[in-house]
Amino acid sequence: MLTPLEGAVGIIVEIFHKYSHSEPHHDKLSKAELKCLIQKELGNILKHPNDPHQLQAIFDDLDVNKDQEINFKEYMIMITTLLICVHDKLNSN
Numbered sequence: 664m665l666t667p668l669e670g671a672v673g674i675i676v677e678i679f680h681k682y683s684h685s686e687p688h689h690d691k692l693s694k695a696e697l698k699c700l701i702q703k704e705l706g707n708i709l710k711h712p713n714d715p716h717q718l719q720a721i722f723d724d725l726d727v728n729k730d731q732e733i734n735f736k737e738y739m740i741m742i743t744t745l746l747i748c749v750h751d752k753l754n755s756n
């Protein structure tokens with residue numbers, strides 16, 4: 664039986680692979696795959712999940728090595744940023 668935190672960690676990994684598998688490279692998110700992940704999984708948390716300029720800005724920020732793909736470590740930047748935002752928001756209430 665997994666603890667809630669262990670389950671959350673597993674889900675973060677699973678969600679990455681759910682979308683990274685759509686098109687090659689299968690262990691990286693293309694721009695289209697990242698867009699799909701953001702729109703389907705983060706539509707309630709982002710202000711403008713359908714705004715192409717915001718999606719492009721997120722992609723450019725995450726693609727640290729500029730290979731036009733988001734690898735797992737780069738995806739973790741997004742997850743870490745989201746966790747910090749949620750933490751700060753909860754703490755400010």
Ligand SMILES: [Ca+2]
Pocket residue numbers: 682683684685686687688689690691692693696
């Ligand atoms: Ca892929």
Ligand SMILES: [Ca+2]
Pocket residue numbers: 725726727728729730731732733734737
């Ligand atoms: Ca990259």
